Amino acid sequence: MGRFCKKILAVLFGLAWLGPVCAQMDLKFGVYTTDKPTAVVKKLRPVLNQIQSRLQSMLGEPVRIRMQIARSYAKGIEDLIAGKVDFARLGPASYVGVKRRYPDIRLLALESNNGRKRFSGVIVVHRNSTINSVKELKGKTFAFGDSRSTIGRYLSQQYLYQAGLRASDLKKYEYLGRHDRVGWAVADGTFDAGALKEGTFKKLVQQGAPLRVLAAFENVTKPWVARFGLSQQLFTALQKSLLSLGKERFLPPEEGDFAFISQAMDSNHQFFSPALSP
Numbered sequence: 172m173g174r175f176c177k178k179i180l181a182v183l184f185g186l187a188w189l190g191p192v193c194a195q196m197d198l199k200f201g202v203y204t205t206d207k208p209t210a211v212v213k214k215l216r217p218v219l220n221q222i223q224s225r226l227q228s229m230l231g232e233p234v235r236i237r238m239q240i241a242r243s244y245a246k247g248i249e250d251l252i253a254g255k256v257d258f259a260r261l262g263p264a265s266y267v268g269v270k271r272r273y274p275d276i277r278l279l280a281l282e283s284n285n286g287r288k289r290f291s292g293v294i295v296v297h298r299n300s301t302i303n304s305v306k307e308l309k310g311k312t313f314a315f316g317d318s319r320s321t322i323g324r325y326l327s328q329q330y331l332y333q334a335g336l337r338a339s340d341l342k343k344y345e346y347l348g349r350h351d352r353v354g355w356a357v358a359d360g361t362f363d364a365g366a367l368k369e370g371t372f373k374k375l376v377q378q379g380a381p382l383r384v385l386a387a388f389e390n391v392t393k394p395w396v397a398r399f400g401l402s403q404q405l406f407t408a409l410q411k412s413l414l415s416l417g418k419e420r421f422l423p424p425e426e427g428d429f430a431f432i433s434q435a436m437d438s439n440h441q442f443f444s445p446a447l448s449p
Contacts, residue, residue, distance in 0.1 A: 195233040196226075201256030203247030205320070206351050206371055208240050215260070218420070225412035230405075243348070244319040251276070254398050258409060263391045263432045264321040275399040277406065280413040280421040281428060282392040288428055291369040291387045292322035294330065295357055298381035302363065305334040305386050313344040314353045314365030322390055323350065325435040327366030328442040330388050338443045351375065358382055391428050395421070 200219055204211055219236045226234045239256050241247035248269055251259045258279060261269070269276050284290040296302050302311065308331070316323015324346070331337075338344065347353050350367040351374075357365040358380040369387065376382055395413060397406050413421045 195235055196230065198226075198234065198236045198258070199239050199256040200236050201239050201241065201247055201250045201259035203241040203244050203261075204349060205262070205316075205368070206349055210351075211240060212238065218416070221416060222409070222412045225415055226408055229408045229411065244317045248319075251396070251398055254400060256398065257401055257405075258395060258397045260393055260395050262319070262321045262393060263429055264325050264436055265319055266394045266396060267429050267433050267436060268319070269396075273399060277397045277401075278424040278426070279395040279397055279406070279410045281394055281424045283418055283420055283422045284392050286418050286422075288392050288422055289389045290392055292326055292366060292390050293369045293372050293384045293388075294327060294364055294366050294386040295354065295372055295382045296364045296385050297357060297360060298383045300363065300383075302385065305331065305336065308364055309336060309340045310342050311363035312361075313341050314356045314362040315344060315346045316350055316353055316366060317348050318346045321432060321435075322368055323353065323366055325432070325439055326388055326390055328439060329435045330386060332438075332442045337441075337445075339445060354380055354382060391432060392422075394424060394429075 200215075202211060202215060216238065219238060223234050223236045226236075239250060241250055244262070244265060247259065248261070248265055250256045251261070252269065252273060260282075266276075266278075281288050294305065302308065313331075315327065318324055328338075345362075347356055347365075350371040353362075353365040353367045354371060354375040356362045358375065364385060369384075372382060372384065397409065401409075414423065
Protein backbone atom coordinates (compact mmCIF):
# COMPACT_ATOMS: atom_id res chain seq x y z
CA MET A 172 0.00 0.00 0.00
CA GLY A 173 1.39 3.38 -0.94
CA ARG A 174 2.41 6.01 1.60
CA PHE A 175 -0.34 8.39 0.37
CA CYS A 176 -3.06 5.74 0.82
CA LYS A 177 -1.80 4.98 4.31
CA LYS A 178 -2.08 8.66 5.22
CA ILE A 179 -5.65 8.83 3.89
CA LEU A 180 -6.63 5.76 5.89
CA ALA A 181 -5.02 7.20 9.00
CA VAL A 182 -7.01 10.42 8.61
CA LEU A 183 -10.26 8.55 8.03
CA PHE A 184 -9.60 6.28 10.99
CA GLY A 185 -8.93 9.32 13.15
CA LEU A 186 -12.14 10.99 12.08
CA ALA A 187 -14.10 7.83 12.75
CA TRP A 188 -12.57 7.59 16.20
CA LEU A 189 -13.42 11.21 16.95
CA GLY A 190 -16.98 10.90 15.60
CA PRO A 191 -18.77 9.82 18.78
CA VAL A 192 -16.85 12.38 20.83
CA CYS A 193 -17.91 15.23 18.55
CA ALA A 194 -21.51 14.06 18.02
CA GLN A 195 -23.98 16.89 18.36
CA MET A 196 -27.54 16.59 19.60
CA ASP A 197 -29.93 18.57 17.39
CA LEU A 198 -33.24 19.60 18.92
CA LYS A 199 -36.09 21.45 17.27
CA PHE A 200 -38.14 23.98 19.17
CA GLY A 201 -41.56 24.85 17.77
CA VAL A 202 -43.50 28.06 18.10
CA TYR A 203 -46.34 29.65 16.14
CA THR A 204 -46.68 33.33 15.38
CA THR A 205 -48.92 35.27 17.73
CA ASP A 206 -47.00 38.39 16.69
CA LYS A 207 -44.53 39.22 13.90
CA PRO A 208 -42.04 36.36 13.33
CA THR A 209 -39.12 38.75 13.87
CA ALA A 210 -40.52 39.73 17.28
CA VAL A 211 -40.92 36.06 18.23
CA VAL A 212 -37.28 35.29 17.31
CA LYS A 213 -35.99 38.36 19.16
CA LYS A 214 -37.84 37.32 22.30
CA LEU A 215 -37.12 33.58 22.32
CA ARG A 216 -33.68 33.07 20.73
CA PRO A 217 -31.74 34.35 23.78
CA VAL A 218 -33.76 32.05 26.05
CA LEU A 219 -33.11 29.07 23.79
CA ASN A 220 -29.38 29.86 23.84
CA GLN A 221 -29.42 29.70 27.64
CA ILE A 222 -31.34 26.41 27.61
CA GLN A 223 -28.90 25.04 25.03
CA SER A 224 -25.94 25.90 27.26
CA ARG A 225 -27.50 24.27 30.32
CA LEU A 226 -28.42 21.14 28.38
CA GLN A 227 -24.84 20.77 27.19
CA SER A 228 -23.60 20.90 30.78
CA MET A 229 -26.18 18.39 31.98
CA LEU A 230 -25.83 15.92 29.13
CA GLY A 231 -22.09 16.27 28.61
CA GLU A 232 -22.36 16.66 24.84
CA PRO A 233 -22.80 19.47 22.30
CA VAL A 234 -26.42 20.57 21.82
CA ARG A 235 -27.95 22.78 19.16
CA ILE A 236 -31.54 24.01 19.41
CA ARG A 237 -33.10 25.16 16.15
CA MET A 238 -36.25 27.24 16.12
CA GLN A 239 -39.06 26.23 13.78
CA ILE A 240 -41.67 28.95 13.37
CA ALA A 241 -45.12 27.95 12.15
CA ARG A 242 -47.18 30.53 10.31
CA SER A 243 -50.41 29.51 12.03
CA TYR A 244 -51.65 28.01 15.28
CA ALA A 245 -52.87 24.91 13.42
CA LYS A 246 -49.47 24.29 11.78
CA GLY A 247 -47.63 24.77 15.06
CA ILE A 248 -49.85 22.23 16.79
CA GLU A 249 -49.54 19.83 13.86
CA ASP A 250 -45.72 20.02 14.02
CA LEU A 251 -45.78 19.00 17.69
CA ILE A 252 -48.23 16.15 17.22
CA ALA A 253 -46.32 14.82 14.20
CA GLY A 254 -43.02 14.90 16.08
CA LYS A 255 -41.51 17.48 13.72
CA VAL A 256 -40.39 19.44 16.80
CA ASP A 257 -39.09 18.06 20.10
CA PHE A 258 -40.60 20.71 22.35
CA ALA A 259 -42.79 23.71 21.79
CA ARG A 260 -44.33 26.85 23.18
CA LEU A 261 -48.12 26.78 22.99
CA GLY A 262 -50.98 28.97 24.05
CA PRO A 263 -53.04 27.64 26.98
CA ALA A 264 -56.09 26.78 24.84
CA SER A 265 -53.88 25.06 22.27
CA TYR A 266 -52.33 22.97 25.03
CA VAL A 267 -55.71 22.01 26.49
CA GLY A 268 -56.97 20.98 23.05
CA VAL A 269 -53.85 18.94 22.25
CA LYS A 270 -53.76 17.29 25.68
CA ARG A 271 -57.36 16.12 25.29
CA ARG A 272 -56.54 14.38 22.03
CA TYR A 273 -53.00 13.29 22.85
CA PRO A 274 -52.65 12.66 26.61
CA ASP A 275 -48.97 11.69 26.27
CA ILE A 276 -47.96 15.27 25.49
CA ARG A 277 -46.18 16.46 28.64
CA LEU A 278 -45.78 19.82 30.35
CA LEU A 279 -42.23 21.08 30.83
CA ALA A 280 -42.81 24.47 32.43
CA LEU A 281 -44.95 27.59 32.46
CA GLU A 282 -43.58 30.98 31.51
CA SER A 283 -43.34 33.39 34.41
CA ASN A 284 -44.83 36.87 34.54
CA ASN A 285 -42.82 38.44 37.36
CA GLY A 286 -43.13 35.24 39.37
CA ARG A 287 -46.80 34.70 38.54
CA LYS A 288 -48.58 32.24 36.27
CA ARG A 289 -51.08 34.84 35.09
CA PHE A 290 -51.04 37.79 32.70
CA SER A 291 -53.70 39.95 31.08
CA GLY A 292 -55.63 39.97 27.88
CA VAL A 293 -57.38 43.20 26.89
CA ILE A 294 -60.28 44.42 24.81
CA VAL A 295 -59.26 47.66 23.12
CA VAL A 296 -60.95 50.48 21.22
CA HIS A 297 -59.61 53.49 19.35
CA ARG A 298 -58.29 56.18 21.66
CA ASN A 299 -60.97 58.62 20.44
CA SER A 300 -63.82 56.11 20.51
CA THR A 301 -67.02 57.09 22.32
CA ILE A 302 -67.39 53.49 23.57
CA ASN A 303 -66.80 53.37 27.31
CA SER A 304 -68.22 50.00 28.37
CA VAL A 305 -68.34 46.49 26.93
CA LYS A 306 -72.15 46.65 26.80
CA GLU A 307 -71.82 49.50 24.28
CA LEU A 308 -70.22 47.08 21.79
CA LYS A 309 -73.67 45.88 20.79
CA GLY A 310 -74.13 46.67 17.10
CA LYS A 311 -70.40 47.33 16.69
CA THR A 312 -67.64 45.48 14.81
CA PHE A 313 -65.11 43.30 16.64
CA ALA A 314 -61.72 41.82 15.72
CA PHE A 315 -60.76 38.52 17.32
CA GLY A 316 -57.35 36.85 16.98
CA ASP A 317 -56.92 33.28 15.80
CA SER A 318 -59.89 30.94 16.05
CA ARG A 319 -57.73 28.75 18.36
CA SER A 320 -56.41 31.63 20.47
CA THR A 321 -56.91 31.72 24.23
CA ILE A 322 -57.20 35.50 24.44
CA GLY A 323 -58.10 36.17 20.82
CA ARG A 324 -61.11 33.89 21.03
CA TYR A 325 -62.06 31.86 24.11
CA LEU A 326 -61.46 34.27 26.99
CA SER A 327 -62.57 37.39 25.13
CA GLN A 328 -65.76 35.72 23.90
CA GLN A 329 -66.43 34.45 27.41
CA TYR A 330 -65.97 38.00 28.72
CA LEU A 331 -68.39 39.40 26.15
CA TYR A 332 -70.95 36.69 26.93
CA GLN A 333 -70.75 37.34 30.66
CA ALA A 334 -71.33 41.03 29.90
CA GLY A 335 -74.55 40.09 28.09
CA LEU A 336 -73.29 40.04 24.51
CA ARG A 337 -73.46 37.23 21.96
CA ALA A 338 -72.01 36.92 18.48
CA SER A 339 -75.37 37.88 17.00
CA ASP A 340 -75.27 41.18 18.93
CA LEU A 341 -72.20 42.29 16.97
CA LYS A 342 -72.61 44.01 13.63
CA LYS A 343 -69.63 42.04 12.30
CA TYR A 344 -66.69 40.06 13.64
CA GLU A 345 -63.64 38.42 12.10
CA TYR A 346 -60.67 36.32 13.16
CA LEU A 347 -57.52 38.16 12.08
CA GLY A 348 -54.88 35.76 13.37
CA ARG A 349 -52.00 37.57 15.05
CA HIS A 350 -52.48 39.91 18.01
CA ASP A 351 -50.66 42.80 16.36
CA ARG A 352 -53.02 42.62 13.37
CA VAL A 353 -55.98 42.94 15.72
CA GLY A 354 -54.49 46.01 17.36
CA TRP A 355 -53.73 47.77 14.09
CA ALA A 356 -57.17 46.93 12.69
CA VAL A 357 -58.75 48.77 15.64
CA ALA A 358 -56.23 51.59 15.45
CA ASP A 359 -56.97 52.28 11.78
CA GLY A 360 -60.72 52.15 12.29
CA THR A 361 -61.40 48.92 10.43
CA PHE A 362 -62.99 47.52 13.61
CA ASP A 363 -64.57 49.23 16.59
CA ALA A 364 -62.92 46.92 19.13
CA GLY A 365 -60.66 43.90 19.38
CA ALA A 366 -59.02 41.42 21.77
CA LEU A 367 -55.26 40.97 22.17
CA LYS A 368 -52.47 40.43 24.67
CA GLU A 369 -51.75 43.32 27.01
CA GLY A 370 -48.06 43.10 26.10
CA THR A 371 -48.81 43.52 22.40
CA PHE A 372 -51.17 46.41 23.17
CA LYS A 373 -48.40 48.23 25.05
CA LYS A 374 -45.91 47.70 22.21
CA LEU A 375 -48.38 49.03 19.64
CA VAL A 376 -49.07 52.13 21.73
CA GLN A 377 -45.32 52.75 21.95
CA GLN A 378 -45.26 52.53 18.14
CA GLY A 379 -47.95 55.21 17.92
CA ALA A 380 -51.14 53.15 17.68
CA PRO A 381 -54.06 55.25 19.04
CA LEU A 382 -55.56 52.61 21.32
CA ARG A 383 -56.96 52.41 24.83
CA VAL A 384 -58.10 49.55 27.04
CA LEU A 385 -61.83 49.03 27.42
CA ALA A 386 -61.62 45.89 29.58
CA ALA A 387 -59.06 43.40 30.87
CA PHE A 388 -59.16 39.76 31.94
CA GLU A 389 -56.67 37.18 33.20
CA ASN A 390 -55.02 34.40 31.26
CA VAL A 391 -52.54 31.70 32.30
CA THR A 392 -49.00 32.11 30.98
CA LYS A 393 -47.78 30.04 28.05
CA PRO A 394 -46.84 26.39 28.61
CA TRP A 395 -43.74 24.79 27.13
CA VAL A 396 -44.41 21.15 26.29
CA ALA A 397 -42.54 18.07 25.09
CA ARG A 398 -43.59 15.86 22.22
CA PHE A 399 -44.78 12.32 22.65
CA GLY A 400 -41.89 9.84 22.62
CA LEU A 401 -39.18 12.19 23.94
CA SER A 402 -36.86 10.12 26.15
CA GLN A 403 -37.25 10.50 29.90
CA GLN A 404 -33.60 11.52 30.19
CA LEU A 405 -34.01 14.35 27.71
CA PHE A 406 -37.40 15.39 29.14
CA THR A 407 -35.90 15.65 32.63
CA ALA A 408 -32.86 17.56 31.37
CA LEU A 409 -35.04 19.99 29.40
CA GLN A 410 -37.33 20.60 32.35
CA LYS A 411 -34.40 21.16 34.73
CA SER A 412 -32.79 23.51 32.20
CA LEU A 413 -35.95 25.61 31.92
CA LEU A 414 -36.56 25.81 35.66
CA SER A 415 -32.88 26.56 36.33
CA LEU A 416 -33.37 29.92 34.61
CA GLY A 417 -35.23 31.03 37.73
CA LYS A 418 -38.78 31.87 38.77
CA GLU A 419 -38.61 35.12 36.84
CA ARG A 420 -38.47 33.06 33.62
CA PHE A 421 -40.22 29.73 34.25
CA LEU A 422 -42.36 28.10 36.92
CA PRO A 423 -43.27 24.45 37.65
CA PRO A 424 -46.52 23.56 35.83
CA GLU A 425 -49.68 21.87 37.09
CA GLU A 426 -52.64 20.62 35.08
CA GLY A 427 -54.92 22.58 37.42
CA ASP A 428 -53.44 25.82 36.07
CA PHE A 429 -55.58 25.32 32.96
CA ALA A 430 -58.94 24.61 34.65
CA PHE A 431 -60.48 27.99 33.84
CA ILE A 432 -59.21 27.75 30.26
CA SER A 433 -60.96 24.40 29.85
CA GLN A 434 -64.15 25.91 31.23
CA ALA A 435 -63.99 28.83 28.77
CA MET A 436 -63.49 26.43 25.87
CA ASP A 437 -66.30 24.11 26.95
CA SER A 438 -68.76 26.98 27.34
CA ASN A 439 -67.72 28.81 24.17
CA HIS A 440 -70.83 27.64 22.34
CA GLN A 441 -72.88 29.96 24.56
CA PHE A 442 -71.42 33.01 22.82
CA PHE A 443 -72.83 31.75 19.53
CA SER A 444 -76.27 30.84 20.88
CA PRO A 445 -79.25 32.91 19.68
CA ALA A 446 -79.87 36.11 21.59
CA LEU A 447 -82.77 36.01 24.03
CA SER A 448 -85.97 37.75 22.95
CA PRO A 449 -86.67 40.95 24.89
